[in-house]
Amino acid sequence: MDRNERLLRLIIILRRARKPLARREIFQVHPAYSSKELKPESILRTFERDKASLRTMGLPLEVLRDDHGDELGYRLTAGKRAALRCSNSERMVLAAAADTLISVPGMPLRAAALNALAKLVEQPVEEEVSKRGSVHLERILEALERGKSLAFGYQSRRADKARKVELDDALLELRGSYWYVTGYDRTRQSDRSFRLDRIKGNLRSIKPGEGRRTQESWSRWQQSVDAPLEAELKWTDLAGPLPARLNIIERSGDRVRIRTRNRLALMRWLCAAPGWHLVGPQGLQDELSARLVRLEE
Numbered sequence: 001m002d003r004n005e006r007l008l009r010l011i012i013i014l015r016r017a018r019k020p021l022a023r024r025e026i027f028q029v030h031p032a033y034s035s036k037e038l039k040p041e042s043i044l045r046t047f048e049r050d051k052a053s054l055r056t057m058g059l060p061l062e063v064l065r066d067d068h069g070d071e072l073g074y075r076l077t078a079g080k081r082a083a084l085r086c087s088n089s090e091r092m093v094l095a096a097a098a099d100t101l102i103s104v105p106g107m108p109l110r111a112a113a114l115n116a117l118a119k120l121v122e123q124p125v126e127e128e129v130s131k132r133g134s135v136h137l138e139r140i141l142e143a144l145e146r147g148k149s150l151a152f153g154y155q156s157r158r159a160d161k162a163r164k165v166e167l168d169d170a171l172l173e174l175r176g177s178y179w180y181v182t183g184y185d186r187t188r189q190s191d192r193s194f195r196l197d198r199i200k201g202n203l204r205s206i207k208p209g210e211g212r213r214t215q216e217s218w219s220r221w222q223q224s225v226d227a228p229l230e231a232e233l234k235w236t237d238l239a240g241p242l243p244a245r246l247n248i249i250e251r252s253g254d255r256v257r258i259r260t261r262n263r264l265a266l267m268r269w270l271c272a273a274p275g276w277h278l279v280g281p282q283g284l285q286d287e288l289s290a291r292l293v294r295l296e297e
Contacts, residue, residue, distance in 0.1 A: 003053075006032045010050055011059065011076065012141060020064040020073025023047070029145070136196045139203050140172055140181055148205035150181065154194050162200040163187070168211030184211030230259050231266065232279040239275030255279065 009030055014021065026047075027033040033043050051074070054061045064073040143150055150170050155162035170183035173193075185192040191213055230249065233256045242248065242256070250257040260266050270278055270288055278288055 006030075006046075007050060007053055011054070012145075014061070014074060014076040017075040020062060020075045022073050023071070026074065136199055136203055137172075137179060139205070140170070140196075143205035144170060144172065146205065147208055149208045149211075150183070150203065151206045152194075152199045152203040153201040155198055155200050157198070165192075165194065166206065166209070167192075167194070168209040169213040171213065182213065184209075184213050186211055190214075228259055228261055229263055229266070229284070230257060231281065231284055232257050234277045234279050236275045236277070243269060 009032070010026070013026060013029055027043065033047060035043070051061060054076075060077045062075050062077045063071050066072055140150065150165075150167045152165055152167075153162040154165045164187070166186040167181065167183035168186065170181050173180050173182060179196040180193045181196065182191065182193040184190070186209060189211075235254055235256065242258070247259040248256060249259055267288060270276065278285055
């Protein structure tokens with residue numbers, strides 16, 4: 001589990017606590033702290049760094065101490081008044097904007113966007129419109145943390161009526177400005193994605209099934225906005241790792257051939273990725289050169 005996912009999970013756990021949670025309670029429910037492959041001292045150091053990160057983000061971490069000053073429990077407290085005065089749909093747009101920066105390693109302000117997104121997830125919204133979408137989000141997050149499957153009614157855009165869905169191995173994703181839950185649909189016997197604002201009726205958690213999702217989480221690199229594009233890249237000693245889930249077709253020496261559907265994401269990454277050079281195709285080289293010239297103006 002990477003640092004960003006680890007921090008977001010910790011925020012969710014502490015935010016829901018009705019009373020301060022002891023360190024052992026946090027370690028029991030957070031997968032990054034309960035791993036048997038790590039030494040206890042390593043887990044403790046990671047937890048201390050994560051606490052410092054929450055404070056750096058400006059999140060209200062409450063620490064319960066005994067008379068000797070020893071730390072007994074932790075939780076994130078809500079302010080008396082929400083500082084974020086916007087609707088839930090507007091918050092999703094802001095989160096999508098931060099997600100755009102996060103999805104492209106090497107982009108300027110990526111670290112700042114991660115911090116902003118963490119605050120955005122944690123920050124309560126007061127307006128009535130926020131309640132319509134947040135109910136499903138809260139229940140899905142709770143079910144996923146407990147390892148449960150989901151059951152709900154769903155009406156797609158072209159359907160005349162809603163159908164019953166039972167979803168195993170679910171995954172919550174933000175795509176653009178909409179939240180989706182993806183998993184193994186027992187009825188269709190394959191992977192399916194469902195937009196949260198189209199879920200009808202009661203959403204509940206059910207006993208986990210044996211179905212397993214085959215596709216990875218939705219990747220911005222495979223967003224279906226362009227025809228599939230193949231490109232050849234050359235790396236140098238200064239090159240960092242390629243973005244996660246970028247489709248790699250072939251590796252040979254210092255060359256890598258990749259495929260993506262998101263031309264814009266590839267352009268943005270190449271503009272900010274030291275050590276990587278675009279070899280071909282020529283049309284893509286010309287477009288990249290033009291973008292770099294505009295950045296220097």
